[in-house]
Amino acid sequence: MTLLAVEDLVIEVPGGRAVDGASFTIEPGEVLGVIGESGAGKSLTGAAVIGLLPAGARMSAGRILLDGERIDDLHEEDWEDLRGKRISAMFQDPATALDPLRCIGAQLNETLNAHHPMIEKVRRERVGDWLDAVGLPRERMRAYPHELSGGMRQRLALALALCPAPELLVADEPTTALDAPLRVQVAALMRRLAGRQRTAVLLISHDLHTVAAAADRVAVMYAGRIVESGPAEAVLRAPAHPYTAALLAGLPGVGPRRARLPAIPGAMPLPGTRPDGCAFHPRCARVAPRCRREAPTLAPGTAACFYPLTAQAAHG
Amino acid sequence: MTIARLVLWRLLQAVPVLLLVAALAFALEMVAGDPVTASLGPDATAAQRAAAVAQLGLDDPLPLRYLRFVGAALRGDLGVSTRLARPVGGLIAERLPATVELAGVAFVLSLAIGIGGGAYAAVRRRARSTRLLLLASLFGVSLPTFLTGTLLILIFAATLRVLPSFGRGEVVALGGWTTGLLTGSGWAALVLPALTLAAFQSALLLRLVRDGMIVALDSEFVRFARARGLSHGVVLRHALANALTPVVAAAAVQLGTLVAFSVVTETVFQWPGLGQLLVESVATADEPVIAAYLMLVALLFVAINLAADLLCLAIDPRLRVAPAGGA
Numbered sequence: 158m159t160l161l162a163v164e165d166l167v168i169e170v171p172g173g174r175a176v177d178g179a180s181f182t183i184e185p186g187e188v189l190g191v192i193g194e195s196g197a198g199k200s201l202t203g204a205a206v207i208g209l210l211p212a213g214a215r216m217s218a219g220r221i222l223l224d225g226e227r228i229d230d231l232h233e234e235d236w237e238d239l240r241g242k243r244i245s246a247m248f249q250d251p252a253t254a255l256d257p258l259r260c261i262g263a264q265l266n267e268t269l270n271a272h273h274p275m276i277e278k279v280r281r282e283r284v285g286d287w288l289d290a291v292g293l294p295r296e297r298m299r300a301y302p303h304e305l306s307g308g309m310r311q312r313l314a315l316a317l318a319l320c321p322a323p324e325l326l327v328a329d330e331p332t333t334a335l336d337a338p339l340r341v342q343v344a345a346l347m348r349r350l351a352g353r354q355r356t357a358v359l360l361i362s363h364d365l366h367t368v369a370a371a372a373d374r375v376a377v378m379y380a381g382r383i384v385e386s387g388p389a390e391a392v393l394r395a396p397a398h399p400y401t402a403a404l405l406a407g408l409p410g411v412g413p414r415r416a417r418l419p420a421i422p423g424a425m426p427l428p429g430t431r432p433d434g435c436a437f438h439p440r441c442a443r444v445a446p447r448c449r450r451e452a453p454t455l456a457p458g459t460a461a462c463f464y465p466l467t468a469q470a471a472h473g
Numbered sequence: 474m475t476i477a478r479l480v481l482w483r484l485l486q487a488v489p490v491l492l493l494v495a496a497l498a499f500a501l502e503m504v505a506g507d508p509v510t511a512s513l514g515p516d517a518t519a520a521q522r523a524a525a526v527a528q529l530g531l532d533d534p535l536p537l538r539y540l541r542f543v544g545a546a547l548r549g550d551l552g553v554s555t556r557l558a559r560p561v562g563g564l565i566a567e568r569l570p571a572t573v574e575l576a577g578v579a580f581v582l583s584l585a586i587g588i589g590g591g592a593y594a595a596v597r598r599r600a601r602s603t604r605l606l607l608l609a610s611l612f613g614v615s616l617p618t619f620l621t622g623t624l625l626i627l628i629f630a631a632t633l634r635v636l637p638s639f640g641r642g643e644v645v646a647l648g649g650w651t652t653g654l655l656t657g658s659g660w661a662a663l664v665l666p667a668l669t670l671a672a673f674q675s676a677l678l679l680r681l682v683r684d685g686m687i688v689a690l691d692s693e694f695v696r697f698a699r700a701r702g703l704s705h706g707v708v709l710r711h712a713l714a715n716a717l718t719p720v721v722a723a724a725a726v727q728l729g730t731l732v733a734f735s736v737v738t739e740t741v742f743q744w745p746g747l748g749q750l751l752v753e754s755v756a757t758a759d760e761p762v763i764a765a766y767l768m769l770v771a772l773l774f775v776a777i778n779l780a781a782d783l784l785c786l787a788i789d790p791r792l793r794v795a796p797a798g799g800a
């Protein structure tokens with residue numbers, strides 16, 4: 158049964174709709190990579206799934222279902238029961254994600270205890286196990302966050318987010334703040350640890366290497382909508398949507414060496430300025446008259462495009 | 474040990490400061506004071522005066538006299554009050570308990586109000602009660618102390634007649650210390666002056682804590698803590714700890730000012746403490762007392778700042794790196 162279903166999600170910010178009818182699903186244990194340029198609405202989507210939309214953003218339509226039950230209309234107290242245990246999250250900046258005043262062992266200990274009360278001795282053992290799992294020596298249990306490198310901190314954050322054994326982890330740009338060589342390593346670690354306990358992951362990233370290293374499936378987001386989705390390997394190798402293709406054109410080995418998403422001529426529309434027809438048409442090399450009039454829709458396993466690059470059935 | 478080194482370093486740093494204050498106090502006594510007249514009275518003969526000058530060492534070179542002054546102060550000999558003809562040390566010891574108890578109670582009160590109110594105002598950012606609280610704190614920081622005190626006297630002492638408006642009430646002697654904290658009338662007498670002192674301090678703290686707490690609550694680590702399901706109470710506690718680190722230094726300065734400059738409050742409430750002693754001494758140009766007061770206040774600030782530094786170290790591990798590390 159589908160673990161997470163996001164249906165026609167609309168999130169409004171003061172300028173207008175930042176997420177404008179996004180739909181996607183995640184199966185138990187699956188890693189879904191969400192890619193797209195800055196401002197596409199990826200973070201807001203992730204925040205809505207964990208119930209932590211920032212002040213100024215409001216979910217105004219759509220549904221979010223976990224195991225078939227709506228979670229988008231929960232009260233904060235109910236969210237408290239859900240978070241950690243069933244849905245957990247980690248974010249971009251390892252420098253600020255940890256409590257600077259407490260040692261890392263205490264933070265792990267506290268998180269474990271919040272969800273799975275156990276006797277002190279067992280818990281201490283588990284704290285050590287988690288440190289081992291993310292490649293931090295057990296002896297560093299008493300280290301403080303400022304004594305760790307950025308990579309170590311982000312691996313610790315991964316342990317903190319995963320240790321309650323949630324069904325779903327929302328990871329918003331977990332590798333973006335790291336140096337390029339570390340990104341794939343942390344992404345692979347995330348995939349391994351999540352897979353070990355069958356935690357599904359909503360992996361949001363700018364970085365195509367990260368997504369390639371960790372995702373089973375990929376969804377491409379543009380101007381608040383999913384414009385293409387399918388198996389990671391197929392989408393990354395043979396994109397159907399011209400936007401996806403343009404994103405991938407910058408991957409090393411194919412185009413110029415850049416780890417981040419390449420610049421595509423023009424800019425993504427800001428919330429509230431979505432053009433008529435296909436939102437990508439002003440920047441699209443394959444634009445045709447129909448694209449200016451009519452908005453294409455996304456059928457499962459395809460691209461929201463009238464003139465896809467590969468056959469519609471390619472991603473099956 | 475870095476902590477021991479820090480304490481040592483701070484104490485070493487304090488030495489020149491204290492010596493400088495002692496020099497000021499010494500200069501004050503030298504310029505303004507007239508120990509000969511003070512000890513012999515105004516109608517002594519010239520011969521008597523000359524003998525006294527020689528006996529007191531007043532014709533010695535200045536540096537020598539300064540060293541003698543510092544040496545005496547270190548031994549606790551702070552001279553003799555010209556007004557009361559009693560040793561200054563004894564006078565201060567007599568007045569100290571009243572001031573310390575008043576400042577202590579006011580400090581605890583302002584911590585409770587400042588931290589509790591500040592945290593509340595940050596958590597309930599948009600509540601009506603918060604706006605009321607902030608308005609009240611605005612009054613607290615802007616009303617001058619003597620006005621707050623007078624208003625309180627007017628309401629609770631003059632009109633409602635529920636609390637005394639002057640004095641310490643009944644005090645109990647404990648060794649060399651007198652305390653009003655063991656009697657009902659002592660506590661009753663404490664209420665109004667402590668509230669007056671705390672009004673300004675707590676309002677200031679409240680605003681500091683609120684600002685810090687808002688930053689902490691909006692920070693990434695709080696978001697991450699919530700995202701992994703830590704309970705509201707736990708998250709608030711950690712946020713508060715982070716919000717308080719920068720408040721410690723401010724609170725320390727406040728404690729210092731509470732003790733040192735309770736002059737106004739003590740005058741308004743006729744509180745028999747150091748502030749009142751200072752006012753009386755200034756009015757009668759009692760230089761030895763003023764000089765001793767100066768040095769005592771300097772010592773107090775040094776001690777409080779050291780305590781604040783140690784507290785910050787205990788709270789924030791980031792400060793525990795060796796100073797030379799530059800981290």
Ligand SMILES: Nc1ncnc2c1ncn2[C@@H]1O[C@H](COP(=O)(O)OP(=O)(O)OP(=O)(O)O)[C@@H](O)[C@H]1O
Nearest residue numbers: 170175194195196197198199200201211212213214
């Ligand atoms: N709290 C907010 N208040 C107002 N506007 C917001 C807020 N958060 C996001 N937005 C706007 O919503 C749009 C989508 O933001 P979002 O953070 O979801 O993008 P993103 O895809 O995660 O981008 P990035 O890759 O840069 O992180 C942007 O135009 C952004 O300016």
Ligand SMILES: [Mg+2]
Nearest residue numbers: 199200201330
């Ligand atoms: Mg983002």
